[in-house]
Amino acid sequence: MVMSFWVNGCKFCMRYYQQTLKPVFEQLKDDPDILFVSVNADNSLDNWEKGLSSGRYVHPDMINLHETPGTGLLDYYKIASFPQKLFVDADNRLLLITRQQYKPEKLIELIRQMKNETAEELSTLTP
Secondary structure, eight states, X not given: OEEEEEOTTOHHHHHHIIIIIXXXXXXXXXXXXXXXXXXXOOSOHHHHHXXXXXTSSOOTTSEEEEOOTTSHHHHHTTOOSSSEEEEEOTTOOEEEEEOOOOOXXXXXXXXXXXXXXXHHHHHHHOO
């Protein structure tokens, strides 16, 4: 799972989505083993909805969630700066959390590498 955390009005969040996450999503969206989850951390649901409808921060086909700051996934993963991204495997193990701004090609490579390593790791556990 690729999780992206953002807030409305954040120019870095907007740039990350438009230049990196959107092309990555477009290329990998049909892979049944990869989920893209967008988590907004605005205080207001209205701001979240405006960000969703603008198309500048997230793709409508992603799983789009809203969390109140300091609660839920934001609290669980200790997310306090934006944009933030993390990769979680099928067992909810955190594989990577980073603010690093990768080029789309590099992010795709990392996602595929983590997916393959997780699959290989899981296959060694199967009798």
